[in-house]
Amino acid sequence: MALLPIPDVLPVFVAEENNYFKDLGIVVETLAVGSALERDQLMQAGRIDGMINEISGAAMFNRKKNMVKIVGIARSPLGDAPLFRVLGAPGSGIKGVTELAGVPIGISKNTVIEYISDRLLAAGGVGKKNRVYKSVPVLPERLQLLLSGQIKAATLPDPLGTSALAAGAVEIVNDTSLGDVSCSVISFSTASLEEKKETVKKFMVAWDRAVTELNADPQKYRALMLKKIRVPGNVQKSFAIPPFPVKALPTPGQWEDVMNWMVEKKLLKGALKYEDSITLDFLPE
Template sequence: MLVITVALLLVMTGCANDKKENTAQKQGQLQSITIGLMPDVDSIPFIIAQEKGYFKEEGLNVTLKQFKSAMERDSALQSGNLDGAVSDMLAEAFAKKGGFDTVITSLTNGSYKLIANKNETAASVRDLQGKDVAISKNTIIEYVTDRIAAEGGLSANDLNKTVIPQIPARLEMLQNNKIAAATLPDPLATVAIKNGGHVINTSEQLGINPGVMIFTSKAVNDKEKEIQAMYRAYSKAVDYLAREPMDSYIDLVIEKTGFPKEIKGALVLPQYKKPTAPPKKEVDDVIAWLQARQLIDKKYEYTELVDTRFVR
């Protein structure tokens, strides 16, 4: 009996070691990747994938880095400190213009809102004509702002656009009534609304979604398996967010992202979707906007900007 017991223990130990070796081997096959995030709801599936262990389940080590402005994020991406980032179609076009080799790999599910301050009586974008509206220049924020203005019958120059690159600073200026309105992503848009601001219009109401995931071409070519694994983990996070009540994870999200605590109980998340490619029309509209403002020299084709190998 003693011999049999020892033999069984050896077999069990061997199986456990084989499992560990297989796991280690799987992890060894995948390089680590670093992803840049912004203080918006697009970051939440990545936070969930990290904290719930979905990246590890795929044998992938992911470093998430937080940025407060698009300029800081883009500098990190272009300097090689990031493999990929939550970004937007405009940033991809600017990268191409600047000779930086990056590609869009999927849409994200962000939300952008033009919000008037609590003392502002404006009921529509036309009521903001000639007033200070805070944006970040030549970014998705300005693009959405211009689209909202156009939908309301105004030109881009009808608003007195005030450039405040950092999103938290933009929110602070709005709440202190230093500006009439600001375009903000969620969850900071939720904070503004909770503190008395009111919505003028949103990207959802316009039916536009220029937010995307961008990777360097080097990462796409050298870390294809890693990016595939990342998207599998991301999809698991989307499933988690669809089935779990927000109360079960909002404290974790606030802790890991640094979101203001006041979003708790007020934040409404977008309906997160499995990774998909951006529609051609959306890309073409962004390129047309950039060309009309002479911000890029040429009309980039969809296939120059988008790599669809990772999504359906």
């Protein structure tokens, strides 16, 4: 499994620490990756079986042939724990979404960040013509440009978003207001799902146990989170472990919305079928 140092992957490390994989008789090797690009290259090269990514990322793999399938949702916005926040620079004076019309927002183009930004701005009443984006793909750089006021607004994932808030940025909107739009997913290569079907099923059982354990007592795993997840220094004591969804899959509506966006952005020539990229077969009973 290729894993970015983000909260979404924490159940894998909880399962590892509690010997859930061992108890189920499977071996799970975790590979720490520094970027989505590195993770995707490993999948492309057939060097990993699975990863935590997002719907649009899975669809990109399946443009020409079915290379991966989504087997579950890793994380979605629950309670007061968003995945992404649109933030205003300290002292920018921007308070509401409508005030973002015509204001360049720091994002990474053609990624889940742009998709979420589009959906949050649309829901807040900012039309297509008034949405202006500035490409800043490197996250720490985007954070610094925001905090220094060199960009007036930016979309950031947590815990970077929480760190920006603690450093004086202002939250304009986050994706808890659109709970059915945002999610990260657990994806496996189609080859792995055929050749290692029982192993993947057991992995998902272990994931489910870890999620149940995490949701019941998140504080117990605080030290593990700080060891495995990149949490900025200014929020290491305050950033809360988010709640995780249980036995969930993206809905056909979620899939369709991402397809519409990707076709509109010319990332796909046409919408891919839900059932070709998402499978029910691996969710625990």
